[in-house]
Amino acid sequence: MNKIAILMVFIIFSCALISTILTLRPFGEPKSTEMDDYIIKNAQNETGSNNAVTSVVFDYRGFDTLGEATVLFTAVAGVLLVLRRNAHE
Amino acid sequence: MSEPSKIVKTIASIIFPFTMVFGIYVILHGHLTPGGGFQGGAIVASGIVLLLVAFGSAEIAKRVKESHLSILESIGALSFISLALLGLSTTFFYNFLAGSNFIFGRIPPFGSNPGDMNTGGVLPLMNISVGLKVIAGLSAIVLVLSLFARSRKQRKR
Numbered sequence: 001m002n003k004i005a006i007l008m009v010f011i012i013f014s015c016a017l018i019s020t021i022l023t024l025r026p027f028g029e030p031k032s033t034e035m036d037d038y039i040i041k042n043a044q045n046e047t048g049s050n051n052a053v054t055s056v057v058f059d060y061r062g063f064d065t066l067g068e069a070t071v072l073f074t075a076v077a078g079v080l081l082v083l084r085r086n087a088h089e
Numbered sequence: 090m091s092e093p094s095k096i097v098k099t100i101a102s103i104i105f106p107f108t109m110v111f112g113i114y115v116i117l118h119g120h121l122t123p124g125g126g127f128q129g130g131a132i133v134a135s136g137i138v139l140l141l142v143a144f145g146s147a148e149i150a151k152r153v154k155e156s157h158l159s160i161l162e163s164i165g166a167l168s169f170i171s172l173a174l175l176g177l178s179t180t181f182f183y184n185f186l187a188g189s190n191f192i193f194g195r196i197p198p199f200g201s202n203p204g205d206m207n208t209g210g211v212l213p214l215m216n217i218s219v220g221l222k223v224i225a226g227l228s229a230i231v232l233v234l235s236l237f238a239r240s241r242k243q244r245k246r
Contacts, residue, residue, distance in 0.1 A: 048187040048196045049120040049209040057125065058215045062173060062182030065215075068127075069222060073166055076226040080159060083237040 093143055101143035108136030112224075119216035120209035126216040130223025137228045146235035155236075158229035165222030172211050172218065186210035 025031060039052060039060065047055040057065055115122075115129030141149050176183030186194055187210030195208045206213075 044197055044199055046187065047184050047210055047212060048194070049212050050197055050202065050204050051120050051122065051125075053123070054120050054125050054209075054212055054216070058212050059182065059184050059210075065219070066170070066173065066182075069166060069169060069219060072223065072226050073162065076159070076162060076229055079230045079233055080155060083233045084155065 092145070098143050101139050105136050105140055108139065109133060112136065116216055116220035117213070118206075119220075120212045121204040121206070126219030127223055129216075130220040131227065133220075133224045134227035134231070137224075138231050141231060141235055146232065146239050149232060150236055153228075153232065155229045155233050158225045158232070161225035162222050162229065165218045165220075165225065168218040169215060169222065172215055176211070184210040184212070186214075 030036075039056060043052040043055045043060075044050065047059045049055040049059075112129045112131075112133035112135075115124035115132055116126055117129075119125035119129065137149075173182045176185045179185070186192065188194060188196055189210075193207055193209050193211070193213050195205060197205060197208050
């Protein structure tokens with residue numbers, strides 16, 4: 001009974017995945033390229049950075065980097081909180 | 090655990106400065122070449138992990154305290170947020186230095202060009218602060234983990 005349920009879930013899930021794959025666009029041809037074109041044309045003028053990836057990461061999508069830095073800060077704070085040497089040990 | 094051999098120690102101390110230079114190069118040239126604060130910080134932290142593996146956690150912990158690393162990480166995070174806040178007269182994360190005649194203020198010509206360190210506005214400063222944060226954070230994590238494993242092993246004995 002349990003095995004049949006697992007098999008059913010597996011089949012449904014793979015059907016969903018396969019139907020998604022069949023409707024994908026061909027590789028290298030995204031649907032709309034307005035954002036890409038804007039960044040390629042204006043990244044050097046607006047941010048003065050030759051590396052467009054850095055200008056996206058730190059300028060256009062700065063909030064995302066702030067969240068990433070917060071994740072790292074939280075991880076370090078948690079590790080130091082749990083594993084720090086005790087002074088009276 | 091036995092001490093690593095002399096070969097491991099010698100090779101680690103030879104490779105370590107090159108790792109440092111490469112990581113700092115990746116951080117400082119984040120606005121010109123592939124890489125940036127996170128990647129360069131991970132490279133420098135991997136150099137510190139190499140020393141930690143070769144010489145043992147007790148030897149490193151004599152020279153570096155994890156509280157100092159924690160302070161460095163907080164300095165990096167605070168300077169990142171304050172650089173973002175300095176552009177607040179327009180928007181949060183506004184690149185206020187780009188196009189000005191101040192430090193890092195030049196605009197490169199459009200298209201491919203040889204590259205100039207003096208470009209990018211606040212991006213190099215943000216790369217440096219994030220790099221400092223990642224270096225200190227990752228080294229603090231690995232140092233504390235290795236010290237913890239060492240103290241557990243000693244307690245079992």
